[in-house]
Amino acid sequence: MPTREVYWNIHHVWAMYALLVPTLLIFGYGIYRRYRLWRRGRPYPLRWGEVFLRTKVVVLEVLAHRRMLREAYSGFSHFVLFAGFLILFVGTLVVMIHEDFKVRIMQGAFYLYFQSLALDVFGALATLGVVMLAAKRYLVRPARLHANVPERAGAMRQRPWEDAGLLALIFIILVTGFLVEGLRIAATDDPWGRWSPVGWFLAQLFEAQWDVKTMRSVHRFLWWFHLGLTFGLIAWLPYTKLLHIFTAAANVFLRPLEPAGARLKPLDVKASEVLGVARIGDFAWKDLLDLDACTECGRCQQECPATTTGKPLSPKTLILDLREALSASEKESIPLIGRFVREETLWSCTTCMACMQACPVFIEHVPKIVNLRRYLVMEEARVPELMAEALRSLEDRGHPFRGTTFSRTEWYRDLAVPHIREVDSVDFLLWVGCASALNERNQRVARAFVRVLREAGLRFAILGVEERCTGDPARRIGNEYLFEQLVRENIQRL
Ligand code: SF4
Ligand code: SF4
Structure with a gap:
């Protein structure tokens, strides 16, 4: 035989x-x-009910290399x-x-x-x-x-x-x-x-x-x-970086399954000792696993608009710098910003999430960047002037565009779009958004969309001057207080 x-x-x-x-x-x-x-990281909420789905993702992304083979x-x-x-x-x-x-x-x-x-x-x-x-x-x-x-x-x-x-x-x-x-x-x-x-x-x-x-x-x-x-x-x-043989598979299995926009976890302002992330131990443990899962392939850097336009940010370098901070924390916990990550690196990010889409091991760059920003904004009050102006405008006028000459009603003046209080019932509330209502070029998009809705026979209405910013820009900048305040105001109005 x-x-x-x-x-x-x-x-x-x-x-x-x-x-x-x-x-x-x-x-x-x-x-x-x-x-x-x-x-050393903080607790991280995991939903264990999705084991089958998570296993399927591991088979596709680890065994079959789906993202890698792009x-x-x-x-x-x-x-x-x-x-x-x-x-x-x-x-x-x-x-x-x-x-x-x-x-x-x-x-x-x-x-x-x-x-x-x-x-x-x-x-x-x-x-x-x-x-x-x-x-x-x-x-x-x-x-x-x-x-x-x-x-x-x-x-x-x-x-x-x-x-x-x-x-x-x-x-x-x-x-x-x-x-x-x-x-x-x-x-x-x-x-x-x-x-x-x-x-x-x-x-x-x-x-x-x-x-x-x-x-x-x-x-x-x-x-x-x-x-x-x-x-x-x-x-x-x-x-060595070959540790990713194990950590990448674990990271893919544990990846958040929410849609991209829901990945950034709300901040419990009352319960948090530190608002945002100042030291490596302020991250959730899953964020720390992320750092060891990086294969150093550079796909995130290749897709990043900040890197491409010469800004002082590479999402890959950011992850490697944080990994270095994690290793250094074996001896002492050093503040991250200034020592391992520069402020200008954090403010160069557009939060577009292209890096996260490209990463073959599902590393979450944007929540880390925003959490570091939260610390700068809410604990240290250190914000670049341009963003500080946007935050002031959000507080004073309910939108982030300082210097705009438009009001929220101008774009639909000749379209007779009903206000929500003028109608008995509607199929939809049309949330126009600051960018569509207050930017001349985008106003044409809003007007065209109204025509599309009418052609489709849908009944809709708007909030007009009562609409305020969703708070999304404040959240991306790292001002979670202001984000929550705007969200509360919007909910009360609705
Ligand atoms: S989210 Fe930030 S780091 Fe990621 S690709 Fe966009 S600009 Fe680059
Ligand atoms: S794409 Fe992901 S694995 Fe590759 S370098 Fe960037 S963070 Fe690391």
């Missing part, structure tokens, strides 16, 4: 188990260290690397079950189709993925893989040596795995060797060059070398 000897040519297999213990201890400590940091080259290379490692990991479990638990599954058709053919093909694809990723990073060098904003003194955002080291290590592990396989096939004249096409190809090369004794010596050396590197990678993993 087709199979193979698991530890052919290897003596002192106990040493492998002895090495595995410290490897797993170092790995476990690395995960625990980060877990301890996430726990970019064909990067998506494909990451996908084959991910799938290759997943299959190789399953192959290792099969060996364990077969050899350590003595459940003989590594034989027959399963051995040929899965343990030989599938593992070889996916191993080759993973190697291709590493080469493609390295080519993109070091030959194509897209801007999104590099920070665009001026370096902050002492910043540890990206560690180029770590990226290079990880890619090289993974590549060497994969290649030495194939070399070990090829040497075994050649030295044992394995009758099933052709089912491992890469190993079989290498075996032909070895057979032509070396005798069996030499192949056995090289095989034994490479087997331990391969094992040492693999254990080294496992131990190092939680201390």
Whole structure:
């Protein structure tokens, strides 16, 4: 029956188990260290009733790489690397079950189709993925893989040596795995060797060059070398950005399921010790998990209008700076603004959420930015003059546009749009909004929309001069007090 000897040519297999213990201890400590940091965050409300939906999202976004594959080259290379490692990991479990638990599954058709053919093909694809990723990073060098904003003194955002080291290590592990396989096939004249096409190809090369004794010596050396590197990678993993293998999957599972506009949680002004976020522990724990889920892919930076127009903001750099603050908080909790994040970075954001749409691991940039703004506005009263004027206008006139010459009634004067009090019943209340009522260009949109509603035969009315701002600009700027005040006024009117 087709199979193979698991530890052919290897003596002192106990040493492998002895090495595995410290490897797993170092790995476990690395995960625990980060877990301890996430726990510093505030409570985060989770709805556990949606486990099926959340699992479906993990399957689509993690296993099938749906968002990642929006970019064909990067998506494909990451996908084959991910799938290759997943299959190789399953192959290792099969060996364990077969050899350590003595459940003989590594034989027959399963051995040929899965343990030989599938593992070889996916191993080759993973190697291709590493080469493609390295080519993109070091030959194509897209801007999104590099920070665009001026370096902050002492910043540890990206560690180029770590990226290079990880890619090289993974590549060497994969290649030495194939070399070990090829040497075994050649030295044992394995009758099933052709089912491992890469190993079989290498075996032909070895057979032509070396005798069996030499192949056995090289095989034994490479087997331990391969094992040492693999254990080294496992131990190092939680201390590198590869931690995202676990954190990204957890983050996708735990992602908020509300519509984008409802993601920013209301602030409990009375119960909060600090309004907004001043230190890393003021974030919710899910925000802290977000920071460790970042793969540093730069897709958010690529889509950000602030980055594109040269503003001092890169959403990727912001996340990496906050991650640095999280790591530093192991020793002391330092105020974030000024030390890790600049004020001008926070005020450069338009809160458009393009970064959140682009992020393959569902990191939530905007709630973090607004929470940091809330601290600046409500605790420190530090707001750029332009935004301070908008806030004053909201308080005094109920809209954010200082200097507008229009009133809320001008755009519909000749359209005879009824006020809500003038009609007995309506299908809809048309909420016009400040931008439509008070901006000359947008007034044409409001007028056209009225014609559309009439053509559709719908009965509607407006609030006219009684309409006030929804409070959305105040909320985005970070003035939650004013937002709540405007919301209350609007609700009372309705
Ligand atoms: S929300 Fe802010 S950080 Fe995100 S893409 Fe828009 S401007 Fe950039
Ligand atoms: S925040 Fe998301 S999109 Fe931006 S670099 Fe990190 S993983 Fe990529």
